[in-house]
Amino acid sequence: MDPQHDDVARGSGSHVAGAEGPVPAASAPSAAPAAPSPAPAVGGPLLEIRGLDVEFSTQQGTVKAVEGASFTLPAGGTLAIVGESGSGKSTTAMAAIGLLPQNGRVTGGSIRFAGQELVGMPDAKMRRIRGRSIGLVPQDPMSNLNPVTRVGQQIGETLLTHGLATRKDVKEKVLAVMERAGIPDPRKRARQYPHELSGGLRQRVLIAIGLACRPQLLIADEPTSALDVTVQQVILDQIDEMTREVRSSVLLITHDLGLAAERAQHLVVMHRGTVVEHGDAQRILEDPQHAYTRSLVQAAPSVAAARLLPESYAAAPAPLAEDATGALTTVALDKSALTPLVEITDLTKVYASRGQDDFYAAKEVSLKIPRGKTVSIVGESGSGKTTTARMLLKLIEPTSGSITFEGKDVLTLKGADLKDFRQRVQAVFQDPFSSLNPSFTVGRIIEEPLQAYRRGGAKQRRARTLELMEQVALPAHFHRRYPAELSGGQRQRVAIARALALNPDLIVCDEPVSALDVLVQAQILDLLKDLQAELGLSYLFISHDLAVVRLISDYVCVMKDGELVEAASSEEVFTNARHPYTRRLLASIPGNELQIGDVA
Template sequence: MNQHPEQTENSEKSEMTEMSTKPVQGEPLLKITDLQVAFSTMHGSVQAVDNASMELAAGSTLAIVGESGSGKSTTAMAAIGLLPGNGKVTGGSIRFDGQELVGMPESKLRRIRGEQIGLVPQDPMSNLNPVSKIGTQIAETLLTHRQATKKDVDQKVVAVMEQAGIPEAARRAKQYPHELSGGLRQRALIAIALACRPQLLIADEPTSALDVTVQQVILDQIGEMTQELGTAVLLITHDLGLAAERAQNLVVMHRGLVVETGPAEQLLNDPQHPYTQSLVRAAPSVAAVRLAPDAFAAPSGTSGSHAAGEPTADGDRPSSGTAVEGAPKRTAEPLVTITDLTKVYPKRGQADFYATRDVTLEIPRGSTVSIVGESGSGKTTTARMLLKLIEPTSGSITFEGKDVLNLNKADLKDFRQRVQAVFQDPYSSLNPMFTVGRIIEEPLVAYKRGNARERRERVLKLMDQVALPAHMFRRYPAELSGGQRQRIAIARALALNPDLIVCDEPVSALDVLVQAQILDLLKDLQQELGLSYLFISHDLAVVRLISDYVCVMKDGELVEAATSEEIFTNPRHPYTRKLLASIPGNELEIDADAEVA
């Protein structure tokens, strides 16, 4: 790999240059052969990776895809010697740039990490030192690997940050991680990983916690920097669309095994292994249709006009006060009507912050209305005001014609029963000290529904409805997977027979297969019980699968709203088009008739 001119300034770096030679002609930069990794547990040894083999050529991108626990991250961490203390490579070979890494002394391996192999980990907040300034953390990498001297390190820190796309780099270098947005924190990790111009970059779920538009910017930044530096990329992800869009070749892992490998396009168009086929079927796509496409279809003649705040064809904003239209004509009033809902947070010495401004929409009975937008767009604030978790500054909310903001004690109690919520992180929203049975029973106890025997029967019925086996009744949340915990949250929300469930990012933390199962479950429950959903998400591909109507929010305002079909086939607002274009693999077509795994 070519060295920067400033990297040859100091003679003390000469010992490192011999380690930066290119791999032998024709030999892969990274070659993993029959890798085996095991973890020691109190129940014995667990095989996490079993005879995995893969190759990555210099300057190319290879993506490892699979659900949590498939062994993809373990394979990557084994390559750079960063396995947990109870993890060990028990067999196989890992060759990087012609050198065998398995069994290499830690002192030599430490020189390779950072200098020749960079790492962008998943969660920027937990991987940046919260008490150290961003510039200091980048400088540490440069000084450790002798890419700068104390005299010029500050200048090089700013240069690296600018290269990573961080605006106002000199000022940001003096800030702490908590002062930066998620996207800027991730860019700081990219700056650290690429500061030494490595030959290989390992990106482990680098954008899973970011909004789709920020995700695209970060991935573009990685792509531009690695192309400029000639760096190869090993991308770890559970997002098949992202992998297909960003990598030339894919490796599919399942339960520690490499089940399929090949060119990305080939694997998508003609997957051979049943697990790969299930990943392709389960991948959300903007080309897919709603899970229940005919359930609430608008009658012919309804064009799906838009909500308050949507620009007209010439880009001007109409006056507010119009609810979401384009819905089927109804004789009964909508279940929920939100009108001119505004939430203002005063800021000392500054202009007030509008979390939402004049939001107007309706939720018809038995349908799903989704609110989409980036973090900070106001979608969760709107949901929390509907749930009466926070009070609006102005505007009105009605539920079955009753003013939600001025309910008396008896009506509020009834409202709490009939409007339930399912939140993003099922683990933090479940009491870790309660068993599954007690968690689901809790609302029944609070509202004095039945005796102990009747409540147990009700809980078991609810568990059956959400496909949780009865033997999990006495399990604790920590003993269950993310998908199982989310099923518990859904069962608890159903306990009091609600009319409306507010789903706030309910599948964003789940793998694609589990995500598909939860979406399918929500659809089935809606058809069986006649539920209405307010679905909050930043993932438009997921929204396409679940929604009848879609409301797009930006900076606290509703900029477009219409039927799901119209939003996805004829988006009118530039921001909606931007969201659609930002979805990884948005050109990936999935058979609409295929059964969701």
């Protein structure tokens, strides 16, 4: 089967309101008697999928995205579907809720919800079930919330659409739903737009929409993949609390095995559109039977794992130094090391705010990036880690402090010197969809840096493009596809290939593997490690996934509220964390206390 993406059901630029799309306020229906929710038979399954086949019509022909999938979700239970990008997990869920795109269709099998057959159900009847009896929390809140509609109105649309509120009482009911979803100061937040909220709050808004109607089933499609571990834990706890309160079952779609083991009682493993293993979650993870499941477990990163190292690697000294008072000072190199590639000293970024105290996004941050090493920055959303990276990339100007690259002042670079700097320092951003030109093919996106810097002729550039695609595990025929035709993980691989095109000295990686499943994630981390050993690359690696940071990093810097609170070798941070905040981050990792089978 062609590794067609399983995110295609979302499309691009769609918005979710009650899992259907926003209804303009002027046309939202007034309250009407809601259709009674179907009830499962006593002791019977809530969701039962048997022999499901789903196909997509593409420019390359018909793609079988799901073949013969079968599993059962008991009433009141939580079932997780895991698998790599293109495995069919999201397509299966979107088929169950009737949200396949126009080029997708169910060609065989059965989907029964509370005893009712959903395959072939008339659209009008399906709309009454969707949102009312089956809720949805999608992956990307910025793509699934209407950017020009206030948050409260979007929640209200769901209640009005399903007759659970009138125009007189909708505002108060929206506030109650927001409060139940753990959104602080709901009156203030209800008047705000999505861009005014943090990633965690936007995700809570989607949870509020998905559970506003107290559905019997909640489909949570990668609900925390882009969130840091502490916010992730809060969001998952919120989903657990709300689903227990309304007695909902949960269908959880994730590529995080630790999360699946911690939150689900039942597990379904999908590979290339088929279910290869299913059953008790802990049993499968402790003793996987299928070869593909064993490969997933083996590839899953762990904070207990050792740093990924080439055989010739020699361990570097710890970069932390303390002054006489015990305060953190600039990350230091041993005397035998060469001049660091990058040195950041007292870097500060302040945003002025009318009528309020100035906001310090970064405050006196000092660190060095040695040649050929990886320095990681970890911390919660708003800790300043991305701000620091963007100042290094010269995308935003610091308020004070200095940045040097090979001894040159980065902040004063202009003209040819600045162009040379941008060639030698590349970036991989967190959201590949917003960083890729949607009107360019994959081949053109990867080739663009080569054209900009006039590297080789047309044949050489195409050969280099195909080589890069192979390096990041993208099939050659994806060369003609567009970003909208790829899954989130596939788009991220395109972004990584583009960053590697010019053979840079330093790559700033801002959450580069957050959208990738564990197998592709392992391939990318291995690739970054091998390139570092071969080419002497340096990395500034930003991530909320501490297990990934453990695998890739030589040094780890922990940021909180714009300040550097701990910096040391990776080994020191993960085995002997000093700061309470670092210890809290480590304790928040999903599945950290669970035993997952050793299949090495």
